[in-house]
Amino acid sequence: DAGVIQSPRHEVTEMGQEVTLRCKPISGHNSLFWYRQTMMRGLELLIYFNNNVPIDDSGMPEDRFSAKMPNASFSTLKIQPSEPRDSAVYFCASSLVLAHTGELFFGEGSRLTVL
Amino acid sequence: AQSVAQPEDQVNVAEGNPLTVKCTYSVSGNPYLFWYVQYPNRGLQFLLKYITGDNLVKGSYGFEAEFNKNQTSFHLKKPSALVSDSALYFCAVRDEYNFNKFYFGSGTKLNVKP
Numbered sequence: 728d729a730g731v732i733q734s735p736r737h738e739v740t741e742m743g744q745e746v747t748l749r750c751k752p753i754s755g756h757n758s759l760f761w762y763r764q765t766m767m768r769g770l771e772l773l774i775y776f777n778n779n780v781p782i783d784d785s786g787m788p789e790d791r792f793s794a795k796m797p798n799a800s801f802s803t804l805k806i807q808p809s810e811p812r813d814s815a816v817y818f819c820a821s822s823l824v825l826a827h828t829g830e831l832f833f834g835e836g837s838r839l840t841v842l
Numbered sequence: 843a844q845s846v847a848q849p850e851d852q853v854n855v856a857e858g859n860p861l862t863v864k865c866t867y868s869v870s871g872n873p874y875l876f877w878y879v880q881y882p883n884r885g886l887q888f889l890l891k892y893i894t895g896d897n898l899v900k901g902s903y904g905f906e907a908e909f910n911k912n913q914t915s916f917h918l919k920k921p922s923a924l925v926s927d928s929a930l931y932f933c934a935v936r937d938e939y940n941f942n943k944f945y946f947g948s949g950t951k952l953n954v955k956p
Contacts, residue, residue, distance in 0.1 A: 758942055770946045777942060818885055824941060828893045830876055831944060833885035
């Protein structure tokens with residue numbers, strides 16, 4: 728399996744622009760997570776989906792952030808409009824949630840820089 | 843509430859020496875514990891996990907971790923460190939009552955010097 732695939736790996740944009748990050752989870756995994764990593768705040772859970780349904784979006788910082796999972800093999804995280812403080816590495820992770828034993832599998836991340 | 847603490851921001855060790863990266867946890871139910879490693883500009887990679895059974899868990903790259911219920915700890919260990927082990931290490935606990943929730947520690951930077 729190719730693992731969790733994220734795109735783009737790097738994104739540089741200007742303040743006010745729309746940013747869309749994409750994720751393809753591991754085939755067969757039924758849970759998908761979006762995390763954000765910064766030096767100041769460490770690893771933060773933004774939102775997670777179970778069977779394509781958003782379960783908990785309490786970590787989404789503002790209404791400027793939205794996430795969708797239209798099918799089991801694709802998810803997007805959108806920021807509109809973007810701001811410099813959104814600069815971070817965004818990780819997608821997936822897991823097979825049948826019990827408590829499954830671990831998370833992370834993608835390589837999307838490094839976002841908002842100028 | 844569930845939480846994980848990694849008391850050391852950084853651990854320095856000489857190559858060939860044993861290493862320990864500390865982790866303590868707080869959970870209301872049974873602990874499901876994980877260690878991840880992150881190399882520069884890479885995603886987090888799973889190293890090992892404790893679910894139940896033997897308190898000493900063996901994982902990837904020669905790492906192992908010891909679960910101690912009395913001390914609520916899950917320290918990561920390796921008998922002989924390699925320079926290539928230098929990376930950021932994260933401890934995590936999974937919520938028994940909401941198993942979609944993983945709680946990550948703040949991370950410990952391991953520096954292995956030649």
